[in-house]
Amino acid sequence: MILYRFFQHLVRAGWPLIGHLEVHGLENVPEHGPFLLIANHQSILDPILVQAIVRRPLYTMAKSTQFTGRVMGWLMPRMLAFPVRRYRVDPQSVRVTLRHLARGDGVGVYIEGERSWDGRLQPPRLGTVRLVLKAGVPVIPCGVSGTYEVWPRWHRGLRRAPVCVSFGAPIPFPKLDHRADREGALPNTAAALMAAVREQLEFADRRIESRALRR
């Protein structure tokens, strides 16, 4: 945890080198108890930034290929990440998520499942929606805007650009223990989650635009 806290401080202190950072709604992240933080995904920077902003330790699902190599294989678990194999159904990642939630932890999941190619919101991964219905914990919708301008998926290299992260009010979802019930609730839950994330993303977009107009 010491290393994690160190990186949180490092990212918060160093981010001004990348650009202006605005954060809204941080008070919506519970100080105690389990929650799922559901965010959009524009850049490889998103998990790093969100984990730095949320003061509580935030366990984050990350694709399994991020754990390959000696350095990343050592670092990723210490950054509270856990792997998900995206090329097959991966029950272990669900078990780890539920285990963290049972312990009262917060877990971050990027609902699009991969970084956006053009910065726009993509359809949700239905596995994430099923997880929300299985977990039955409050969901914190999160919009991250501007990281696409800093480090998009199709280029290696940083550019300075303003970023805004917005957290919405917790949304309760029912805990559905039966698979048939979860499948039945899937479309409406997916729509509700995406609407909540989109609302935060659009707010964050407007904050960046209004800042640009003021300058």
Added chain:
Amino acid sequence: MAIRDLLWSCPLCGLEGGLRRGKHEDVCAGCGARFRRGRGSEIVVETADGRTERRPAAEWAALLPAAPRPGGAGEWRRERVFARFATGEAPVYRGGDLLGGVERLGPPLPGELALTAEDLVLRLDSGEMQRWPLDRLTAVQMSSGTLQIKARDEELTTFRFPDGSARLWEESVAAALRARYRAAGRGDIVEFQPRIVAR
């Protein structure tokens, strides 16, 4: 990853897979336009006749067709690749907790990958060949600049395209699979990962 993964077809001349790796930028093999990143997500294009055009990446991407044009009965696409075959999984722990498994990949093997209406065929420079009938694929995705495929009862295989577009291949394999599923009356594919699902 590269601009040629975002722009898997040249937005100026329409050549699929036209953008190829250049020295410091991607260059279209069809019209000679040069693509590089500008400020933020801006992509700057210099055409062969000397014009310069700057647009946000999303605007360039919006000029692309929805999907690559399906090929005919024969070979549709061919590209140099480095292939890696998963040889198993390594567990990941934090403290005493098992977090999951991470694939172990073998060394990169140079060869050529070809896509037809029926299968993906890899011919390694060593002479070995491997074939994946499209009907046996259970997942197709891009990850960290590579194309990943998973076939039934087989381990993961990844392909890195040193000069071409992994995304064009992802979209092409997806288009071939969609056509195949429809022709076989198996419905429309709605998901490609974590596994192919058709309704």
